[in-house]
Amino acid sequence: MDFNQLIRPHILSLQPYSSARDEYSGSEGVFLDANENPFHSVSGNDFNRYPDPYQWEVKVKLAQLKGVKPENIFLGNGSDEPIDLLIKAICEPKESNIVIMPPTYGMYKVCADIQQVKIQQAPLSEEFEIDLDNVFDAVNTATKIIWVCSPNNPSGNLLDKSSIIQILKAFPEKIVVVDEAYIDFADTDSFLKELPNFENLVVLQTFSKAWGMAGLRLGVAYCHPTLIGILNKIKYPYNINILTQKELLKALDKEKEKNDLVAEINVLKDKLRDDLLKLEFTEKIFPSDSNMLLVRFKNAKAIFKYLLDQKIIVRDRTNVALCDDCLRISIGTKEENKALMESLSKYTK
Numbered sequence: 001m002d003f004n005q006l007i008r009p010h011i012l013s014l015q016p017y018s019s020a021r022d023e024y025s026g027s028e029g030v031f032l033d034a035n036e037n038p039f040h041s042v043s044g045n046d047f048n049r050y051p052d053p054y055q056w057e058v059k060v061k062l063a064q065l066k067g068v069k070p071e072n073i074f075l076g077n078g079s080d081e082p083i084d085l086l087i088k089a090i091c092e093p094k095e096s097n098i099v100i101m102p103p104t105y106g107m108y109k110v111c112a113d114i115q116q117v118k119i120q121q122a123p124l125s126e127e128f129e130i131d132l133d134n135v136f137d138a139v140n141t142a143t144k145i146i147w148v149c150s151p152n153n154p155s156g157n158l159l160d161k162s163s164i165i166q167i168l169k170a171f172p173e174k175i176v177v178v179d180e181a182y183i184d185f186a187d188t189d190s191f192l193k194e195l196p197n198f199e200n201l202v203v204l205q206t207f208s209k210a211w212g213m214a215g216l217r218l219g220v221a222y223c224h225p226t227l228i229g230i231l232n233k234i235k236y237p238y239n240i241n242i243l244t245q246k247e248l249l250k251a252l253d254k255e256k257e258k259n260d261l262v263a264e265i266n267v268l269k270d271k272l273r274d275d276l277l278k279l280e281f282t283e284k285i286f287p288s289d290s291n292m293l294l295v296r297f298k299n300a301k302a303i304f305k306y307l308l309d310q311k312i313i314v315r316d317r318t319n320v321a322l323c324d325d326c327l328r329i330s331i332g333t334k335e336e337n338k339a340l341m342e343s344l345s346k347y348t349k
Ligand SMILES: *Cc1c(COP(=O)(O)O)cnc(C)c1O
Pocket: 077, 078, 079, 080, 081, 105, 149, 152, 153, 179, 181, 205, 206, 207, 208, 209, 214, 217, 218, 219
């Protein structure tokens, strides 16, 4: 892949902000260079020093866990940050386009809209599978990024691996992003394994779902080191705060706990599916490799409002492409799912 062709010229030549910690990154010394408070934080914690701008300690540990190199890792304030930065780095406003496969995660379009980057749609099939004809129709010479969400949000299913590989092979000079926010819940390998095979591949993961750390805001992009360098150049200098970095280091020692939580959620998912299927007004539950169920009801909007009145909040997807009469339900605890089912069992109309 020719990254010099891919990246916007002014980003290639951009002179980035050089922070105090860029200019001296050693950990020993008398630090009088960053205008920090030398005593302590008013909050009582040790937050008076700026964090490592490149989160090296965290990346080394995450790299071991994921079987990649630290140089393949970009950490962002949620996955939303790398989504935004990729578009900023690669797409020319009003010229370039991105290809999305609706129904899909909403942020690809929002970030493109903010930058005035055009959208080409390649809808999934009725069964929420990649439609390669739609993809090949949608891609043109102005296409810079193709977004694949697998397992897909809001449908919850994994997308066909061989179709994704075909897309990666067909467009070696375009970026193909595989958003794996829900991959921990799926019984399959991550596309991280394909990183050595495709320079145009970007894999997105997040600590917001299976790892249970949504409030900390930590998303990860794995890709070619050249592209990582570009993302580093345009990010805010200290984008991951010290607290988040410390908490992440702790969490990375406890992968088993994450796996146990995933196993528990998957059991609860199967039970909730069985229970929902017994309801007379449930029409269809789509296959899920994630921690959500997309459910088609006879009158989804009325059910959504009924649940809301009982303070049970699910996601109304009825206005989303291919999701007529569908609600998206996150898998809760045993008690939460029970509350949902008790409400639904009393629904009459
Ligand atoms: C939840 C989600 C994300 C993660 O967002 P964060 O900003 O990391 O919390 C990314 N992609 C998809 C498809 C999601 O559903």
